[in-house]
Amino acid sequence: MIPFLQDRMEEEKYIITFVNEYYIPDRVCYEKRHNAHDLFLYGYDAQQDKFYTAGYNERFAYSTGEVSGGLLEQALLQFGQSRGSLTQWVDGMHLLDVRASAEFEFDLNIVIEQLEEYVYCRDSSKRFRMFDNPKQYYSFGLAVYDGIVEYLRNIRKHGIDVRIFHILYEHKKVMHDRLLFLVEKQGIPLSKYDIADYEQLVQQSLSLRNLCLRLEMENEQEILNRMIMMVETLKEKEKPLLQGILNDLHVVQHN
Incomplete structure (x- = not known):
């Protein structure tokens, strides 16, 4: 799982996926309860075995953070234990990239x-x-x-x-x-x-x-x-x- 995520980021992809927040540090549910939530991954550091994330932290502020590869893998593999209203919206993993050539005119x-x-x-x-x-x-x-x-x-x-x-x-x-x-x-x-x-x-x-x-x-x-x-x-x-x-x-x- 982790090598797959790293390979996609080497292709300059961003990733949105659902995780079990029990395993994600600096979240309200961290080590408290198994809760389904989406997570945005925008980079990783292979030497330090960590991924860079963005989302709402335990203070309900949208911010960036970090999660180790081991915890992220647990958050993905143990997603089946998750509960919460967002389970109805789970629709897999999404790979995103920047459309550098796109132009949008102001209207x-x-x-x-x-x-x-x-x-x-x-x-x-x-x-x-x-x-x-x-x-x-x-x-x-x-x-x-x-x-x-x-x-x-x-x-x-x-x-x-x-x-x-x-x-x-x-x-x-x-x-x-x-x-x-x-x-x-x-x-x-x-x-x-x-x-x-x-x-x-x-x-x-x-x-x-x-x-x-x-x-x-x-x-x-x-x-x-x-x-x-x-x-x-x-x-x-x-x-x-x-x-x-x-x-x-x-x-x-x-x-």
């Missing part, structure tokens, strides 16, 4: 369409109805905030899932990066004040994520109430901010 129309879908909570799964039925019970766009508030009002504090709030933070962060891309790489004249305001949303969503971690330790109703208020405030601030940015993009679109 402002698609940016506007997707941003409008997000702001006005449109069902984006309908875009792919040729391949699958639209999702009937999903929330889309800013409506996700309402779903999070409902979740917080009904959750048992000991069972809160911090991943929800980490993903929310990552979404604000990548949205801010996209705005910077539009200005710095595409020369679109967005307001520097709007970008600064969106950066504040990034920081507020990070504070929300950190408050969730605190809730796991302190278990106080006051913290839960603060989280609900912060989620509602994020939605109230983000909608008009993105509507203004959409207006600016429409001006560029029609010039």
